[in-house]
Amino acid sequence: MRDRSLLPALLMIGLVLPFVGCTSPSGLDSIQVTPATQSLTIGQSAQFSATGTYGNKNHTSTKDVTGVVSWSSSNPSVATVSASGLATAVGAGSTTIIASAAAFNGPTSASATLTVTSTGGGSAGGSIASIAIIPSSQTVSAPGQTAQFLAIGTTSSGATVNLTNQVAWSSSSTQIATIGAATGLATAVGAGTAAITAIYSNTTTGTSVTGIATFTVTGGASQQFTALSITPSSETLSASGQTGQFIALATSGSTGLQQDVTSSSQVKWTSSIPTIASVSATGLVTGLSAGSTTISAVLTNSDNSVVSANASVTVALTGAPEPLLSLTIIPSSITVDQLQDTGQFLAIGTFSTPPTVRDLTNSPTLQWISSVPSVFPVNTNTGGNAGATAGIVTAYGNGSAVIIAEATGTDGTIQTATATFNCPMAEANPGGDPPEPATCLPGTQAPALLATLTVYNEGLNNTNWLVTAPSATGTPDVVHCGPGSNAGGFGGSVCVATYPVGTTVTLTAPAGTGSAFGGWSYNCTGQGTITEAGPNVCTVTLTTNDTVGAIFN
Secondary structure, three states: OOHHHHHHHHHHHHHHHHHHHOOOOEEEEEEEEEEEEEEEOOOOEEEEEEEEEOOOOOOOOEOOOOOEEEEEEEOOOOEOOOOOEEEEOOOOOOOOEEEEEEEEEEEEEEEEEEEEOOOOOOEOEEOEEEEEEOOOOEEHHHOEEEEEOEEEEOOOOOOOOEOOOEEEEEOOOOOOEEEEEOOOEEOOOOOOOOOOOEEEEEEOOOOOOEEEEEEOOOOOOOEEEEEEEEOOOOOEEEOEEEEEEEEEEEEEOOOOOEEEEOOOOOOOEEOOOOEEEEOOOOOOOEEEOOOEEEEEEEEOOOOOEEEEEEEEEEEEOOOOOOOEEEEEEEEEEEEOOOOOOEOOEEEEEEEEEOEEEOOOOOOOOOEEOOOOOOOOOEOOOOOOOOOOOOOEEEEEOOEEEEEEEEEEEEEEEEEEEEEEEOOOOOOOOOOOOOOOOOOOOOOOOOOOEEEEEEEEEOOOOOOOOOOOEOOOOOOOEEEOOOOOOOOOOOOOOEEEEEEEEOOOHHHEEEEOOOOOEEEEEEOOOOOOHHHOOEEEEEEEEOOOOOEEEEEOO
């Protein structure tokens, strides 16, 4: 039998439930983006807003959801958009700015159209006249690590524009580093230094401008080795425990250059008859009994491929000790094709006293000399510094040099050897698309003993900012960067000056230019106090290539 007393309660529940959802708004229903259309020139920015509609057909409300929705650009090469809806024009064309979110009935989105135009194939205010890569050099310690380069363009009107995503990026050696063709993000592959190039092509005028920087990887194997040799190929020792030194030279598969791997953990030394002569892990052979034996060196690459070489040792009585007999440079010639590329020479001495063959590359008794030291300097170690990198030559221009090694024996006699280092001028590809920059061009790199200082504006003000610095000898305004000055500016928006290595340069952002100074970006060892009347100062002690960004808003 049914309980009739429950009927009134059920009727009340049925009357109340339909009105519960009508008393207040529910979830997000739709999104609207404003403005619906927008036009910018390259380098300009615009803020888009998103308004969300909540509730149902009869009870709706709206709310600003700009910071809640997900923003995206259909064509990031034309314009990018931040998480807050701020769109930045980076290239000519059209793109759709999209706002999306999870709604009550599933995903919802809305969009606006953004059109980007340029003046003369460049940015607003003029065509691109030059490019500076910021920073001009970067160093990482191991393969797999990354570093971001920026391409800062200067227009014919003096304005600066971030062209990072509009230039064509390339690396001179993909065995050392790769770089995103449109991003400027470099990734370390192997040890060495690669030239990073950014090329901006002006589609309107058919011209292009180029910027060059360096990326150095200090750790990791540079590449796989394809050959191994032992120097000397034979030794004669005394059975009385006389020793002799063998040197293992590995040849790189990609560059063809040789590297001393005598003491490398990749190399294993063995003697075919260890009772006649033994060999240590560093290639040092000791005579034990009369006879002949074969000394082998086996190198295992990181990909487990193997290269090997053999030498012979004859153990017998030897003559009386004599001083240094001869000197040889290995290899006899090195050729590079990029500015700031390096090559390693080794100096091998032959002695009559054990060890009869010695690596003298870093010996303080051996001096390295370059016939053109201002263009092709060579490291030497006359000071006897531990861990020195003698015998390394760097290209700072085109041409060639004779590299000389002079070793002084214990009896005062001098042995010499010569080799050649070349950096031939490679003609640019004028008919290419995009054109390839020439390498080893004279005048594109300061002399070896000079450092470069690059100054640029990292802020938004391009009309009245100024940074100055004197020369190393005190001449004022050798750096006069920016258009702002009481007497009228005469510097560019990206400025480069040369100083002797080790010079401490004082950069000043003078007060009274009418631009709000926001500080220095990096590479400043002594930022000055920002005051209304006093100067804003940054001191930089130069190494080789240093970059300082000033922030003016």
